[in-house]
Amino acid sequence: MISAIGIAGSPRRNGNSTTLLKSVLTGAEANGARTDIIYLNDFVYKGCQGCQTCSPNGRCILKDPLTPVLSALKMADIWVLASPIYYDGFSGQIKLFFDRCRHLTIKDGKREPQLIGKRRAALIVTYEDNPNEFYLKVARAQAGYLPWMGDFGEIAIMSESNLWETGAASGRPDLLEKTEKIGRQMVEELEKQ
Numbered sequence: 001m002i003s004a005i006g007i008a009g010s011p012r013r014n015g016n017s018t019t020l021l022k023s024v025l026t027g028a029e030a031n032g033a034r035t036d037i038i039y040l041n042d043f044v045y046k047g048c049q050g051c052q053t054c055s056p057n058g059r060c061i062l063k064d065p066l067t068p069v070l071s072a073l074k075m076a077d078i079w080v081l082a083s084p085i086y087y088d089g090f091s092g093q094i095k096l097f098f099d100r101c102r103h104l105t106i107k108d109g110k111r112e113p114q115l116i117g118k119r120r121a122a123l124i125v126t127y128e129d130n131p132n133e134f135y136l137k138v139a140r141a142q143a144g145y146l147p148w149m150g151d152f153g154e155i156a157i158m159s160e161s162n163l164w165e166t167g168a169a170s171g172r173p174d175l176l177e178k179t180e181k182i183g184r185q186m187v188e189e190l191e192k193q
Contacts, residue, residue, distance in 0.1 A: 002190050004028040004183070005076040006037040007069075009083030009094025013039060016126040016169035020158065020179045021082035024122050027183025028078060031191075036076075038069050040093040047096040054103035058114040066100055073101075078120045078186050079146070085127035085135050090142065098142065104149040115150025118193055120186035122156040124179070128164040135159045153189065156182045 006025050008018045018039075025035040045066035053061045060070060073079065083094040090098070104114045123146075125139045136159040143155045158179070163169055170176070 002028075002033040002077045002187055003075065004033045004035045004078035004080060004186070005072055006035065006080040006082070007073075007094065007097060008037060008039045008041075009081070009091045009097065011041040011091070011093065012166060014170075015084060015166055016160070016163040017082040017084050017124055019167070019169040020124050020126065020160065020175060021080050023176045023179035024080045024124070024183040024186075027180035027185075028080075028187050029183070030180070031184045031187035033078065033183075033187050036072070038072075040097055043069075045096065045100070048099040048102050052109075054106060058103055058107045058112075060100060060103040062100070066097065069097075070100065070103075074104075074115060076119070077117075077190055078122075078183075079152075080122045080124070080183075081142075082124040082126075085125050085138065088134065089138060090125070098145065101145075101149060105145070111148060113148060113150045117151070118190065119150055119152050120155075120190055121146050121152045122158070122179075122182050122186065124158045124160070126160045126163045126169065129161055131161045132159075135161075156186070158182075 043065035045064045083090045123143045
């Protein structure tokens with residue numbers, strides 16, 4: 001069975017980025033995937049320590065609440081990553097998370113993807129402002145690191161604006177339809193392989 005994991009980078013469980021993440025998972029579940037969601041704000045964890053200890057064996061030596069999450073990621077076929085934009089970048093929660101994924105990009109001191117098998121991913125950012133090309137670039141830049149970890153194929157990227165109020169995304173059927181479709185499509189693509 002295909003598994004999908006959602007990584008919520010918002011401190012709000014019902015924030016706009018999390019709402020869209022849940023919608024992607026709903027679409028994946030509708031096509032038979034097993035889904036799980038991780039709320040990073042529930043954990044206290046460190047970022048990458050730059051210790052280089054992961055280099056020889058591709059494993060992070062830190063042991064904290066994020067350790068089982070990183071293990072679960074290795075098993076998941078679909079990753080859905082979502083964050084609000086704060087001060088022109090990702091939330092601190094998801095930035096630390098991405099830094100901790102460094103061990104998935106390196107072995108024996110060289111860049112080498114550690115994830116085996118084909119996967120799919122979606123990356124979602126939301127913000128309160130009018131449409132801003134810069135935020136799409138922020139999302140694309142972060143998505144560009146996923147291939148360093150493994151074969152994610154084409155990564156779905158969403159950068160959604162005008163979401164000021166908490167819960168605004170839940171009142172946008174166009175966005176919910178779009179995100180559910182992304183979830184269904186990722187499952188279909190993996191089933192064809």
